[in-house]
Amino acid sequence: xxxxxxxxxxxxxxxxxxxxxxxxxxxxxxxxxxxxxxxxxxxxxxxxxxxxxxxxxxxxxxxxxxxxxxxxxxxxxxxxxxxxxxxxxxxxxxxxxxxxxxxxxxxxxxxxxxxxxxxxxxxxxxxxxxxxxxxxxxxxxxxxxxxxxxxxxxxxxxxxxxxxxxxxxxxxxxxxxxxxxxxxxxx
Numbered sequence: 001x002x003x004x005x006x007x008x009x010x011x012x013x014x015x016x017x018x019x020x021x022x023x024x025x026x027x028x029x030x031x032x033x034x035x036x037x038x039x040x041x042x043x044x045x046x047x048x049x050x051x052x053x054x055x056x057x058x059x060x061x062x063x064x065x066x067x068x069x070x071x072x073x074x075x076x077x078x079x080x081x082x083x084x085x086x087x088x089x090x091x092x093x094x095x096x097x098x099x100x101x102x103x104x105x106x107x108x109x110x111x112x113x114x115x116x117x118x119x120x121x122x123x124x125x126x127x128x129x130x131x132x133x134x135x136x137x138x139x140x141x142x143x144x145x146x147x148x149x150x151x152x153x154x155x156x157x158x159x160x161x162x163x164x165x166x167x168x169x170x171x172x173x174x175x176x177x178x179x180x181x182x183x184x185x186x187x
Contacts, residue, residue, distance in 0.1 A: 013054075016044070016046050016050050016054070017054045019044040019045060019046060020040065020041070020044045020046060020050065020051050020054060020055070020061070021061075021064060021065055021068050022044070023040050023041075023043035023044035024040050024044075024061050024062070024064075024065045025065045025068070025069060026043065027039060027040050027043060028062060028065055033058065033059075033062050037051050037052070037055075037058055037061070040061070067122050069100070070122040070123070070126055071122060073096070073097065073100065073126060074122065074125050074126050074129050076093065076096060077093055077126070077129030077130060077132070077133055078129050080092065080093050080133060081129065081132045081133060081136065085140075086133070086136035086137045086139065086140040086142065087137050087140050087141075087142030087143070089133060089136070089137070090133045090134060090136065090137035090142065090143060091137075091142075091181060093130070093133055094156075094177075094181060095177075097156065098159075098173070098177045127149055127153065130149060130152065130153070131149035134147065134149055134152055141186055142185065142186060143184050143185065143186060144184060144185070144186055145186075147184060152184075155180060155183075155184075156180075159176055159177055159180050162176060163176050163177075
């Protein structure tokens with residue numbers, strides 16, 4: 001096999017892995033961890049063997065799906081830390097968390113966790129990035145200074161639990177988070 005063919009296979013393998021992760025995230029968000037791996041393979045447009053090559057168990061796939069989603073949220077937070085408007089960056093980030101978490105319970109669980117032993121690296125990175133956004137918004141005078149990162153994480157987790165553990169409508173979720181956001185703002 002030539003070098004270009006090897007690179008193509010690696011590129012295909014990477015692309016297949018990304019397709020499997022995307023399909024798994026969608027399936028787990030909609031149906032929970034009970035969705036069969038064969039169904040995820042079908043949704044990704046790959047064979048079951050491809051799924052098993054990348055993820056030997058459903059739990060490994062579930063964990064990878066969560067970590068991938070958290071990594072994407074971390075990327076967004078890091079990008080926003082250089083925004084010239086710290087207040088807007090902070091509240092835009094929170095709005096994105098709400099949007100993502102409103103349909104993806106696993107993200108809400110990971111974001112709100114203060115001690116997630118299953119994902120210590122990604123959760124720590126996420127908390128650090130959120131802490132940076134919070135501090136910048138506080139220094140800009142847009143967010144209460146008596147809120148710390150741990151407080152914010154608990155507030156977000158509580159709001160997620162209140163809106164996802166019930167039969168809250170999208171309008172009720174939006175109102176809940178509007179109240180939370182207003183409570184974070186300085187007067």
